[in-house]
Amino acid sequence: MTDAPRRRPRKDALANRQRILDHAERVLNAEGLDVSLHRIAEELSMGIGTVYRHFPTHDDLLLSLYHRFQERIVAAGEDLLELDDAYERVVRFIDVSVDFSVESPIARAVGARMKRVFPEELRVSPAAAVVMEAVTQAQAEGKIRDDVDATDIAVLAGMLADLVWLQEPERTVLLPRMRALALDSIAPSGAALHPLPSHAISAEQLTQVAHRRRRPS
Template sequence: MTTSARQRRPRRDALANRDRILEHAERVFAEEGLDVSLHRLGEDLGMGIGTVYRHFPTRNDLLLGLYHRFQERVDEAGDALTGIEDSYERVVAFIDQTVQFSLDVPVARAVGVRVQRLFPSEVRVSPTASVVAQAVEEGKAAGTIRADVDVTDVASLAGMLADLVWVREPERSVVLPRMRALVLDALRPEGTPRPDLPATPVSMTELTRLAHRNRMQP
């Protein structure tokens, strides 16, 4: 083995350990909250606490690492939007991506809130925002998106839909598609044909129960 190869191996091992810590923390934090100790994470992984501390001296540093990891996923998803030619469909894809991300990474919102408080200078706007902004302007020019819509409106609507992922099944499969259809209708210019709303709405009794008792906690 060459000297350079021997020097590279610890680096690969270190990166692998860092990824293992982040992946495990993502799962545990989603299930048990953000205050699980570094000692507990190290024990779960069969990893010495010194190894954990070398990568993340404090739990706050670990949360920041998770935040950056989540941002990378958002950026990668945003890159995929550029391959969608139709501007309106690009906006729809962004909305669906936002919802799916909340489903796939349920702890992301809680991590983002904590990082905003602890490390405000680390919080940034994803490059995806400019991709969506361009799609909105192109859609407005093409007449497929109402003329008074702004990219911040689209981002807000996507966030509102993403909030609905905390509704438990089976109600989520009713509520989320209907709200998605209404959101998409809100983006269309007046006079554009609207498809029928999917599914049957929940009753007021069910809605009241959802509001008070049937929300998953991030």
């Protein structure tokens, strides 16, 4: 006896799923992870049973948001490849990381929750290979200091992204200043620069660090 073919979801079911995810992302970005499924259903004028059919638990909803965020990161990594200049790819990666945090401020907290609940779902950033190659090429061209690693660039981008939680007007003042300092810090070594101590962390360690980061309280 063969298994019956799986039925494709109806268009209205797919539309409901999209509405739930869109609304959940907006509310969670504004208020944090603990917004309940019941509240989401109520605000959408949707039966809670409909929400549960798509997302049996709150963590299932967060997992779908996590996959959504990963798709955006994949797209950003593909866009980096459109830039011919290696140094510009590195700078653009930093800027994209900040922009992503502005657009999806809850993404890191979602990643931290997934590390605890669905650790098998964690992924190394698809932009990592692009940045690693760009850093190596920019170093060969004398545009980035030799002792910088691609993971250092990712950490710098994360540090700048954390500044999006500052209130205005401080954010508008500090973010571009810290960006300028960060870019100067990776410039080719000169007499005024101290050599970097120790060694860089690995890509695997960076993934673990990134998924431990939480939204500041």
